[in-house]
Amino acid sequence: MEIPAARDPVQAARDAFGEAILHVKQFRGETTLVVEAERLPELLGFFRASPGLVYNMLSDVSAVDYYPDDYGDAYDGMQSDYRPERYGVCYHILSMLYNRRLRIKAFAPADDPRLPTGTIIFPAANWLEREIADMMGIAFDDHPDPRRLLMPEDWHGHPHRRDYPLGKETVAFSFNVEDIHAHKPFAKD
Numbered sequence: 001m002e003i004p005a006a007r008d009p010v011q012a013a014r015d016a017f018g019e020a021i022l023h024v025k026q027f028r029g030e031t032t033l034v035v036e037a038e039r040l041p042e043l044l045g046f047f048r049a050s051p052g053l054v055y056n057m058l059s060d061v062s063a064v065d066y067y068p069d070d071y072g073d074a075y076d077g078m079q080s081d082y083r084p085e086r087y088g089v090c091y092h093i094l095s096m097l098y099n100r101r102l103r104i105k106a107f108a109p110a111d112d113p114r115l116p117t118g119t120i121i122f123p124a125a126n127w128l129e130r131e132i133a134d135m136m137g138i139a140f141d142d143h144p145d146p147r148r149l150l151m152p153e154d155w156h157g158h159p160h161r162r163d164y165p166l167g168k169e170t171v172a173f174s175f176n177v178e179d180i181h182a183h184k185p186f187a188k189d
Contacts (some may be wrong), residue, residue, distance in 0.1 A: 006098045007052030009033075016046055032090070034082050040091075040106045044121040047093060047102065048079035055093040055102055061118065061128035063089045063136045065162045067110070073148040086110035087138055091118055091125070113138040127173050135160040 013021050013033055020043070023034035035043050060120040066083050085107035093102050108115050117140040118125040129140045129151040137158035140146070148155070155165055172180045 002164075003097065004051040006100070007050070009047065009053055009100070011053075012053060013043065013046070016050075017043060021085075030101065030103065031087065032105055033113050034107070035106045035183075037106040037108065040104070041116050041118060041120050043104060044091060044093070046079050046144060047104070048121055053095065054096045054097045055100075057094040057096055058091060058118070058122035058124045058128075059101075060092040061089065061125050061132060062092070063087060063120070063132045063138060063160075065136060065160065067162045069084050073093065083107070087113045087136065089115055089138060108138050115139075117143040118139050119144055129130055134158070 010024050010031060010033065013035075016037065017035070020036045020039040021033055022036060025032040025034070033043075033044070047053050057067070065087055087108040089106055089108065089188050092102045093104065094100070095102075096122055101154075106115055113136075113139060117129060119129065119140075126143075126145060127149065128145070129143055130145065130147070132138050132141070133140060133146065134148045135158055136149050147153075151159070
């Protein structure tokens with residue numbers, strides 16, 4: 001059996017999808033393709049099934065909240081990322097045949113964060129997308145099991161969002177342990 005020669009994934013995607021490829025970033029040997037959100041399943045299917053590409057393993061799905069998009073004076077001139085919306089979701093895929101990795105990234109708006117599901121192409125995305133939906137509040141259209149994964153069903157909010165209020169607990173030391181124990185709930189006998 002003859003293995004087809006490896007193709008350049010960026011050029012292959014541009015040839016097949018044209019304007020749906022919004023941005024390409026190469027950094028330290030890693031390639032990220034930013035794509036139109038509604039074309040995400042189609043692109044994942046293309047990379048999985050095309051000869052010379054064969055990205056046949058989904059290794060991870062991750063999400064990031066870019067809120068607020070103001071990093072102050074410390075980062076002036078350093079922001080080179082393409083960020084058209086608040087939320088970014090990355091599908092990290094691997095070609096085991098050619099030993100190459102690729103990151104497919106789509107953005108979701110702040111007001112109604114929704115993306116099409118990748119479970120149609122990679123069933124392994126099921127729990128990863130559920131975690132993102134639960135912790136970041138990004139809904140995946142046509143997902144086979146949209147239940148919450150980590151937080152209780154009656155929980156309000158999404159803890160991995162950058163605007164989610166942080167909770168804190170005072171650290172117990174020898175000088176303040178009585179005060180801390182006075183405010184903690186303990187089981188009653």
